[in-house]
Amino acid sequence: MTAPGLQRLADELRQLKSTERPSIIRQIAEARTHGDLSENAEYHAARERQSFIEGRIAEIESKLANAQVIDPKLLDADGRCVFGSTVDLQEQASGDKVTYQIVGDDEADIKHGKISIGSPIARALIGKYAGDVVEVQAPGGMREFEIIDVRYE
Helix, strand or coil, rough: EEEEHHHHHHHHHHHHHHHHHHHHHHHHHHHHHHHHHHHHHHHHHHHHHHHHHHHHHHHHHHHHHCCCCCCCCCCCCCECCCCCEEEEEEEECCCCEEEEECCCCCCEHHCCCCCCCCCHHHHCCCCCECCCCCEECCCCEEEEEEEEEEEEE
């Protein structure tokens, strides 16, 4: 993952541990004061939320422990599309230009031009150079893109 992606996960973990976890513990304690737990919807909802939060904490801690941070600026890939690279593309049919950065699954955000390494377009781009044309099987059918530029930012 990239350094900003690592930081976002660390921030989410801090938020879950410092805010969400104490809040849900208070909600469970309050719900217990309302009587019979077997018919207490607030208690069951709070316990379900607690389970989700604890699961997410464990998931993030595992990802952070196993993360390999890649700094795209330090890459020397001789102009190839690789993890972390930023790629300018032009769709062959429409002429539309788009720019994507290839990132890890947890960082993917198409609205901000970040695509997952596991996405069909990223898989098609990996290993290619500027000037190459790639075919991507998209939900709407086959699309062709020309790689205009590959940068390591």
